[in-house]
Amino acid sequence: MNEQHPFRSLDVVAVSPHPDDAEYGAGSLLAAYAACGHRVTIALMTGGDETRLTEAKSAAAVLGAELVADPTGRDGGLAVTRARVRWLEEHVAAADIVFAPHPDDTHQDHRATAAIVGAALRRSAVGLSWYRTPSSGHTFTPTAFYPVTEHSASVRQRAIEMHRTQSDRAYLRPEHLALKDAWFGWLSGHPAAEPFQVVRHQFAALPVPEDDHRALGARTSAAALGNT
Ligand SMILES: [Zn+2]
Numbered sequence: 001m002n003e004q005h006p007f008r009s010l011d012v013v014a015v016s017p018h019p020d021d022a023e024y025g026a027g028s029l030l031a032a033y034a035a036c037g038h039r040v041t042i043a044l045m046t047g048g049d050e051t052r053l054t055e056a057k058s059a060a061a062v063l064g065a066e067l068v069a070d071p072t073g074r075d076g077g078l079a080v081t082r083a084r085v086r087w088l089e090e091h092v093a094a095a096d097i098v099f100a101p102h103p104d105d106t107h108q109d110h111r112a113t114a115a116i117v118g119a120a121l122r123r124s125a126v127g128l129s130w131y132r133t134p135s136s137g138h139t140f141t142p143t144a145f146y147p148v149t150e151h152s153a154s155v156r157q158r159a160i161e162m163h164r165t166q167s168d169r170a171y172l173r174p175e176h177l178a179l180k181d182a183w184f185g186w187l188s189g190h191p192a193a194e195p196f197q198v199v200r201h202q203f204a205a206l207p208v209p210e211d212d213h214r215a216l217g218a219r220t221s222a223a224a225l226g227n228t
Contacts, residue, residue: 007037009039010033011039011095011096012033012038012039012041012095012099013042013095013098013099014030014041014098014099014100014131015098015117016044017109018044019053019163020160020166021133023063023156023159023160023163024160024177026196027194028146028153028155028194029196030099031063031152031155031156031159032146034065035152040064040065041065041066041067042060042068043068044068044073045070045078045112045116046073047073048071048072048073052165053069055162055165055166056069058162059163062158062159070088076108077109078109078112085119092120092121092124092126096202097127097202098126098127098128098129099130100117100129100130101113101130102114102133103115103130104139105135105137106135107135128198128199128200129144129196130196130199131196132195132196134171140197142188142195144195144197145184145185145190145193145196146194148194153177153192160172181193
């Protein structure tokens, strides 16, 4: 850290319809945010199942994230209610960046989650991106790619393994995740990547102090002239 570029910790919130969705779709990026010192929260919309809630807490801890869960949400029948929107509003109130499933996801709980996120952010202009789930529909169109490193992929894998009741799910197997990473890596020019569809991007992380714009301009001009 130095005086010209003070570190500002971001508040990152990934909204997960079910335990494992955020890990599957954004686990590598969330692990990287946490490792860089940013605050990462997974907001679980269906926290009503005790066993899966315990697994989700363990998975979040592996990623370096905090888990918050709505205990009223039930797997398979998540409804868009005023109470759920208010619950989420509290957890995204200080967010810099929010991640959620796409509104056209083919799973009803994922669609409901996207609707709840939209309502909770209706007066907000924070950064917002959709992450891909195993049930993302054909309208999910990735526009941003996080280059998955071996380390972040292994952290994601350890987090996913915390969901012991889901161990028979083919899409959570390491070979599936490796294929997914490779495919989106191929689309984006990386060996491996995690895809996102950016709805709104804010340059919140640019570490330029307010009063330093003139100095930065001077340095940029000098660099353009080769005087650095
Ligand atoms: Zn799900």
